Amino acid sequence: MRNKIILIVIILCSISVFMLIYFLFLKGLNNKSNNMGNIQDNQKIVQYNKKVLMVIAPIGFRDKEFIDPKNVFDEKKIKVDVASIQKGKSVGADGMTVNIDLNISEVDVNNYDAVVFIGGPGMAKIIKDEALQVLAQKFYKANKIVAAICVSPAILAYAGILKNKKATSWDGVSDVLKKAGAIYTGELVTIDGKIITANGPEAAYQFGLKIVESL
16 A cells, blocks of 8 residues: 555656646747747847938939839838929839839938938939038938949048048949049949949849848
């Protein structure tokens, strides 16, 4: 009888130990799952909180230079606002219509992580516009990403932020960059710190990717 009691006690103790170990195992799995979920949520928050300002001409922006980076930003869930020297709807050189959200004078640099100047024949006509230069300077001084493609790197040159910086552009404005002290590369896309430049429509998609990587 005594042996039976001892055996029962041993069995009960074994069951208790097994249940305790099982409970701790399940708790560990649950904590791991929660931690992974928190990490993924945090990654989503970081990604979703990024915001980019795309700057185009009020008419005649280069469609591909706008839509290729925009598609990359949309895919990565990066918010985008569009600005120009005047509000309204802008029609691209190839017929695309884009709504302009903000006049450049309304832009609060603190609301954005990057500014992206798009090229095109329309932008070529206004690259010396002081408002564009001031905007580039504000983003640069705020240590935000300043990106420009095609003729638009000339805006950065006129703004005085390309001195001793590696940069590229459409060949037609390469002399403007050089005169401003830039180290002209002629590459599809060139990155020098927070400054990202590209030379034209064929580089537009890669340009968008490099901006996202820098973000």
